[in-house]
Amino acid sequence: MFWKRQIPLAIAFLAGLIFAIQYFVPHRVSQTIFDWYTDWGIVIGAFGAILGFYSISRLHITKITKRREGWLYSVATLVCILAMVIGAIVGGTEKGTFFAQMYSYVFVSISATMFSLLGFYIASAAYRAFRARTALATGLLLAAILVMLGRVPLGQTISFWTKWNPNLPSLVDIANWIMDVPNMAAKRAIALGVALGMMLVSLKIILGIERTYLGGGD
Amino acid sequence: MHLSPNIWVWIAVFFTLCIYSFLYKDNPFYKFAEHVVVGVSVGYGMVMWWNLSVVQRCWVPFIEQQRYDYIFPAILGLLLIFRLSQKLSWLSRYTLGFTVGAGAGVGLPLTIQATILKQFQATVLPLNFTTWAGICNFLIILGVLSGLIYFFFSKEHKGVFGGVAQVGIWFLMIGFGATFGYTVMARLSLAIGRVLFILQDALGVNVG
Numbered sequence: 061m062f063w064k065r066q067i068p069l070a071i072a073f074l075a076g077l078i079f080a081i082q083y084f085v086p087h088r089v090s091q092t093i094f095d096w097y098t099d100w101g102i103v104i105g106a107f108g109a110i111l112g113f114y115s116i117s118r119l120h121i122t123k124i125t126k127r128r129e130g131w132l133y134s135v136a137t138l139v140c141i142l143a144m145v146i147g148a149i150v151g152g153t154e155k156g157t158f159f160a161q162m163y164s165y166v167f168v169s170i171s172a173t174m175f176s177l178l179g180f181y182i183a184s185a186a187y188r189a190f191r192a193r194t195a196l197a198t199g200l201l202l203a204a205i206l207v208m209l210g211r212v213p214l215g216q217t218i219s220f221w222t223k224w225n226p227n228l229p230s231l232v233d234i235a236n237w238i239m240d241v242p243n244m245a246a247k248r249a250i251a252l253g254v255a256l257g258m259m260l261v262s263l264k265i266i267l268g269i270e271r272t273y274l275g276g277g278d
Numbered sequence: 279m280h281l282s283p284n285i286w287v288w289i290a291v292f293f294t295l296c297i298y299s300f301l302y303k304d305n306p307f308y309k310f311a312e313h314v315v316v317g318v319s320v321g322y323g324m325v326m327w328w329n330l331s332v333v334q335r336c337w338v339p340f341i342e343q344q345r346y347d348y349i350f351p352a353i354l355g356l357l358l359i360f361r362l363s364q365k366l367s368w369l370s371r372y373t374l375g376f377t378v379g380a381g382a383g384v385g386l387p388l389t390i391q392a393t394i395l396k397q398f399q400a401t402v403l404p405l406n407f408t409t410w411a412g413i414c415n416f417l418i419i420l421g422v423l424s425g426l427i428y429f430f431f432s433k434e435h436k437g438v439f440g441g442v443a444q445v446g447i448w449f450l451m452i453g454f455g456a457t458f459g460y461t462v463m464a465r466l467s468l469a470i471g472r473v474l475f476i477l478q479d480a481l482g483v484n485v486g
Contacts, residue, residue, distance in 0.1 A: 068371035072379030079383030083391075097380055099335070100351035104377055106331040107355025109323070114362065116320055133309050137317035144321020153325060161286050162318055169290035169475075170315040172468050173297040179465025180301060188459065196451045203455030204462075211463045227414050241414050245421020246453025248397050252422070253429045255393035256399065262382035262389070273378045274371050 069268045076266030117141070204240055210235020280482030291480045294472050397422075421449035 079097060083091040120134035140162075147158040154160065189199065194259070209215040210232045219230035229237070264270035280300055282288065296311035311453065336352075339345040360369040401422045406412030428446030435443045477483040 064368040068375035069279050071372055071375035072335075072382070075376050075379035076383035076386075079380045080386050081383075082383070083387040088301065094384075096347065097384065097467075098315075099339070099345075099348070100354075101377070101380075102331055102335045103348055103351035104355045104358065104373060106327065106336055107358050109327045109331065109428065110359060111361055113320070113324055113327075116316075130309065133313040136310055137313045137320075138318025140314050141321040141324070144318055145324055147319075148325040150322070153329065159325065162323055165286040165290040166293060167315060167318045167322060168308075169472075170293045170297060173294045173472050174315070176465055176472055177297060177300060179462060179469050182458070182462055186424070186462075196447060198452045199448060200455035200458070203452040204459040207456045207459030207477050208463055213400055235459075237414075238452065239460070241417050242421055242449050242452040243456040245418045246449045247447035247457075248422045249425025249429065249449070250402060250453075251393060252397050252426055255397070259386060259394070262386040265378055265382040273374055274376055275367075 065271075065274065068273065068274055073266055073268060076262070080266065128179070206231065207235045207238055210238075282480050282482060287480050291476055294476065298472075421446065425449050 070244070078093065082093050120137050122128075123134040124131045141149070144159060144162060147162065151157040151159060189197075210219070215231035216233065219232070222226050222230045261270060265273070279444040293311050293314070299305055300308040336348065340348045340352075354373040357369045358373045360366045401419055403415035403418060404412065405416055405419075407416065417466065424442050424446035426446070428435075428443040430443075433439055474485065477485055
């Protein structure tokens with residue numbers, strides 16, 4: 061229990077205390093400690109990545125060897141992993157190589173298309189969620205429509221009232237105002253709430269109240 | 279119309295159509311593309327990890343610059359590997375204790391300085407109800423304070439407190455609507471980009 065739980069908690073406490081204090085000490089030694097932390101983090105992360113690579117490879121190899129449903133797709137995943145690694149070893153990673161082309165034409169294409177696909181789904185979800193049943197839902201709907209119209213040339217084109225009086229705001233101006241005033245106020249309130257939460261979680265970790273990162277068991 | 283002679287362009291078109299086929303329903307083409315992108319991104323991650331993390335940030339400083347202090351994080355990193363052992367997985371807790379504790383320690387003052395104080399500083403704006411900018415400043419202050427009050431659950435949202443929280447909900451709903459609109463436009467711009475890629479780069483159609 062002592063070696064398995066108390067020592068890791070003590071390490072977390074000491075590390076947390078040292079790195080929290082170093083921020084307030086404007087000394088060369090303090091800066092060096094912070095530089096160590098950033099360098100060491102990369103080394104530890106490099107070892108951590110091994111766990112990730114092992115985990116994903118094991119998952120797909122198990123799926124293939126046990127002929128689980130969709131095992132052929134796992135073959136595609138493993139072939140692509142190997143193709144990228146072997147491609148980089150044999151041809152390098154410079155522009156125009158197999159590795160770079162796979163990144164530009166396969167990875168970028170698929171990820172951009174996946175993100176664009178979400179556009180269709182959030183549009184259909186919006187149809188269900190945005191029906192103006194309450195005043196609040198109507199506010200949300202109006203803000204969304206005004207921002208969408210204000211972000212495309214159509215917003216300026218259909219702002220016919222600006223022809224009568226150029227001092228009146230166009231849809232583009234209204235969209236910008238929504239983004240800069242009520243949206244920013246809401247985002248700031250959320251950011252402050254999140255930051256206060258993060259601060260408290262950090263304190264709980266340093267003081268050993270939050271221990272879930274240690275995992276289960278003794 | 280001038281079809282592209284570049285095989286990579288056609289591979290990209292194939293995968294683009296595979297992903298869009300999901301709009302009809304889940305199908306083997308979509309699943310194939312999904313697994314391919316996982317494989318390519320993991321392969322890319324492995325190569326970048328080796329080149330940037332292992333060689334440039336671990337091997338070069340340790341061997342060429344004699345940074346022997348790297349032995350300490352290397353030991354912590356090795357302990358992390360024990361996560362794979364059922365009996366000795368507790369050893370990885372030393373690494374987790376260090377990284378999580380140090381992260382919390384570094385993050386604590388940074389969060390206060392970079393987020394809480396800066397955001398409050400940006401909210402403390404001059405109030406002047408005779409100008410439009412002054413009214414907007416008031417709305418920002420009102421939105422931030424009422425939004426924060428809405429997120430304060432230790433007191434029941436009743437009376438004046440509940441009324442202010444209700445104002446906060448209005449600001450939040452408008453904020454969510456604006457974010458939604460912005461996200462939809464960003465996603466649509468990506469969809470337009472994919473269609474233009476197929477039309478211009480692959481099919482060679484001049485769309486002006």
